[in-house]
Amino acid sequence: MSRQKGKAAAVPYQKKESFLHFVIAHKWLYILLIPGVLYMLVFNYLPMAGIVIAFQDFRPFSADSAIGAYLSSEWVGLANFKKFFMGYDFTMLLKNTLSISILSLIFFFPAPILLSLLLNEIRCQGYKRVSQTLIYIPHFISLVIVATLTQQLFSTTDGIVYKILESIMGRGAAPDVLASPKYFYGLIVGQNIWKETGYGTIVFLAALAGVDMELYEAARIDGAGRWRLMWHITLPAIRGTIVIMLILKVGSILNTGYEQIFLMQNDLNYTASEVFDTYIYNKGIKLAQYSMATAAGVFKSVVSLIMVLAANKIAKMCGESGFY
Template sequence: MLVKQRTLVFMSIPFLLWLFVFKYVPLWGWTIAFQNYKPRRSFSEQEWVGLKQFKFMFEDERFFLVLRNTLAMSLINFVLGFVTAIILAILLNELRNVMFKRVVQTISYLPHFLSWVVAATIIQSVLSADGGIINEILLGLGLINEPILWLGVGKYFWSIMGASEVWKNVGWNTIIYLAAMTTIDPAQYEAAEIDGAGRFQRIWHVTLPGIKSVIIILIILNLGQILETGFEPQYLLGNGLNIDFSENLEIFILKYGMNLGNYSLSVAAGIFKTVISIILLFSANALAKRFGQERLF
């Protein structure tokens, strides 16, 4: 079998080498989490401290605050990302005007290609207390009496992050759902229409079941990344006023690793994040298998 597929095997060799060099070889660095690591010492000179770094991490109140922020932002992004992408994909699929559909798709895709540096600048401008469009609209409608410093109030940060992620990625996230919808047999829609099903009934009984397997696979994959909330948006939009709500695990790792020089603690936090992600991935896959749904393996 491998001989017949030797061309594909040879083509996969560069990827396997990349995977080994950049994903598996660096796992050697996990040993730092079990040491009192000092950069100028050789590996044999490092002081081994066992689980001391993990114990310190779990006794640190700041770590649990950061973990709360990470989970909250991740769950908000998870739910909003799925719901908005599926709704937009269904709406686009129902459009019959091809030109208008392409325009809407293009407009919704564009923010995805902006770097977070540019996107954060736009968000800060929109939310600015001095002439920001959101404050201007709310003032014009009489919903507020004075401008609000949105990024200066911690309790608003999670909502701002959720809305920003939707604005930036909803168009891009619809691509896979639109592709899945093209595989649905048009005869199913015709049969449903003959049976008297309206547009919403056809969506509920034909479109959604037709993309159910794709939805489940994406849920499993995204559950495995539930602690991956990103770094750039939180770092760029965070400040001293909202830090108790904006600091996530990535920023926590950066702070201890680069700013404070505690590389061992930062690696321990990274290991914690990876282990939890693996557990969630396998758990979600097992649940899908138990209920007879599509799964990864």
């Protein structure tokens, strides 16, 4: 009897349900999944067949069809990549892209986190809802309008910001922000902060909503103030979310946003505004050098993949869950 009491109760064997039976039992969920799968196949996986262009001297009009052009174009191996890396503008592209991305990582990435912490400290719910609505609005403004507003504000003829700077610094001493390359990085990062900071708080506020309020009550009993509550409870509660968002940000370090930079680019700030995204557009669409544009796109994708894997590995080494 004593032996039987010490043993754990035997779990009855249950036959494993087959995958087909599982699909049938949850058929409506899989039916709802079909549009998303089709979207991924059509817009994400089928276009990957075009990667072969990066290894060809692609001539789209060498045959009557696109498939014929693929088959008839000459294979050149890594010649396009070599030409891309050895080009005079590769260093400029890499410098501009990394400069904008690193500045965004330093100044733009923490902005939604700080704003979320501030919103979380608001006790009046009516004021909090109104504030959230107001800070979300810039996200829904088109980049064309944002670029137009920026040009109107910093215009050297009647821009209000330029006139204010001119009144402070003296006539003719105010900088031409739109034309000067040294101000371009800050201009792009500033636009991102103004436009996306409010909308970026959604993820962090959702994470903060799941924090156990009893932790705050226990800490208050122990004498913790609002600063200590934020530092020891609020921030650790959203640390996992911050790490996930940081991995995504690091993975897109070579993606600086084509539309925004294209709208703010001009001949005077070209040396600071030409990035990989605009380079691919100029080479592929304007100059019809499809092989070079594809090689640049493949380079961006490979670097992004490496950065995501590296950031995920570092996150797991630091004790976080990461993506997988």
